[in-house]
Amino acid sequence: MIDVPIVLAGFGPVGREYAELVHRNRAQWRDQHGVDLRVVAVRGRSTQTEVDGAVPPREQWTDAEPLAELLARTGARVLAQAVPSDGGDQPGLDALQALDQGAHVVTATKSHLLTHWSRLDEAARRAGRSVRISGATGAAMPAGDVARSVLRGFDVDAVHGCLNGTATFVLDQLAEGRTLDSAVAEAQRRGIAEADPTADLSGADAATKMRLITGLLWGWDVADVRVEAEPVEERRAVEPGHRLRQVASAHRDEPGLVRVAVRAEPVGSPLGALVGPEKAVRYDCGDAGSVTVSGGRSSPRGAARAMIKDTIGAALEATAGLR
Numbered sequence: 001m002i003d004v005p006i007v008l009a010g011f012g013p014v015g016r017e018y019a020e021l022v023h024r025n026r027a028q029w030r031d032q033h034g035v036d037l038r039v040v041a042v043r044g045r046s047t048q049t050e051v052d053g054a055v056p057p058r059e060q061w062t063d064a065e066p067l068a069e070l071l072a073r074t075g076a077r078v079l080a081q082a083v084p085s086d087g088g089d090q091p092g093l094d095a096l097q098a099l100d101q102g103a104h105v106v107t108a109t110k111s112h113l114l115t116h117w118s119r120l121d122e123a124a125r126r127a128g129r130s131v132r133i134s135g136a137t138g139a140a141m142p143a144g145d146v147a148r149s150v151l152r153g154f155d156v157d158a159v160h161g162c163l164n165g166t167a168t169f170v171l172d173q174l175a176e177g178r179t180l181d182s183a184v185a186e187a188q189r190r191g192i193a194e195a196d197p198t199a200d201l202s203g204a205d206a207a208t209k210m211r212l213i214t215g216l217l218w219g220w221d222v223a224d225v226r227v228e229a230e231p232v233e234e235r236r237a238v239e240p241g242h243r244l245r246q247v248a249s250a251h252r253d254e255p256g257l258v259r260v261a262v263r264a265e266p267v268g269s270p271l272g273a274l275v276g277p278e279k280a281v282r283y284d285c286g287d288a289g290s291v292t293v294s295g296g297r298s299s300p301r302g303a304a305r306a307m308i309k310d311t312i313g314a315a316l317e318a319t320a321g322l323r
């Protein structure tokens with residue numbers, strides 16, 4: 001049995017789902033996979049709590065100690081990150097700290113991957129540990145896993161994806177005659193759109209996820225990738241038999257460039273057929289044909305499930321670096 005003590009950073013919707021899943025399914029995963037996942041501590045911005053079973057209520061949390069001390073004291077094998085993707089430096093520094101102390105990193109947080117990509121990869125390889133980012137590339141849709149390992153040898157020429165559930169949902173609502181404001185409000189009510197939906201609508205969130213996929217797929221340094229993005233705006237005409245989609249694309253022969261465009265896709269195509277907040281990525285693999293990954297719940301629970309998959313993978317597979 002592989003013991004997997006976990007320090008969880010972030011106790012928002014994703015972190016809470018992750019802690020709850022580990023608590024509820026621990027015995028099942030022990031039997032099924034031979035791994036004993038247990039969250040031993042949870043941290044917020046400035047407070048923390050030790051955990052033995054269910055996470056204690058916030059009133060019982062105490063001031064946070066330095067992460068290095070907490071990781072050492074608990075013997076953590078994994079740092080699980082579900083903290084805001086707001087561009088702050090702390091998640092990147094925390095991930096580097098964890099790797100230096102011999103822990104794997106599993107993350108749904110995206111922004112520090114953009115700023116610390118190469119450093120994280122080098123630190124992980126040096127330590128013989130992995131940084132697993134499936135939750136950051138599209139919640140429960142395993143597009144990152146496919147990019148990193150399943151398509152090896154397929155020589156992918158191009159990748160196209162609907163990577164932001166809000167954009168797909170809002171575009172369909174606009175097509176039905178709703179206004180942009182009310183479509184976004186409905187997406188927020190359903191927990192799809194962020195509280196500040198700017199990155200959902202501008203294409204920035206889709207571009208971030210596509211940048212991460214290009215890093216896994218072609219080894220691009222995601223920090224250097226340039227983005228050209230077209231925002232989702234009020235309703236516009238579309239030819240019959242098509243739906244508007246926010247499509248993020250990258251081409252192997254245009255290294256370092258990700259484009260996000262709002263374009264018409266045939267309703268029967270993998271991207272045009274998406275419903276509500278569903279996501280999909282199509283890999284164009286030359287003589288191997290096209291491979292599309294779609295589905296997987298786009299929600300805090302979906303992201304938490306992706307983190308669970310990555311935690312089990314980190315414990316069981318002897319791979320190092322960004323995965």
Ligand SMILES: NC(=O)C1=CN([C@@H]2O[C@H](COP(=O)(O)OP(=O)(O)OC[C@H]3O[C@@H](n4cnc5c(N)ncnc54)[C@H](OP(=O)(O)O)[C@@H]3O)[C@@H](O)[C@H]2O)C=CC1
Nearest residue numbers: 010011012013014044045082083084085108109299300303
């Ligand atoms: N929601 C979704 O469907 C998806 C979300 N994601 C990503 O998952 C991440 C988590 O999202 P979500 O659960 O909505 O939560 P939030 O992004 O709202 O994060 C809130 C939590 O992070 C804690 N926190 C903030 N900074 C730190 C820090 N430096 N160290 C430790 N904890 C910190 C907060 O602490 P405190 O409580 O003390 O304020 C709080 O518990 C985000 O990066 C998001 O982009 C990815 C895929 C899907």
Ligand SMILES: N[C@@H](CC=O)C(=O)O
Nearest residue numbers: 164165166192193194
């Ligand atoms: N707001 C995002 C949530 C996941 O990253 C989206 O709409 O896809």
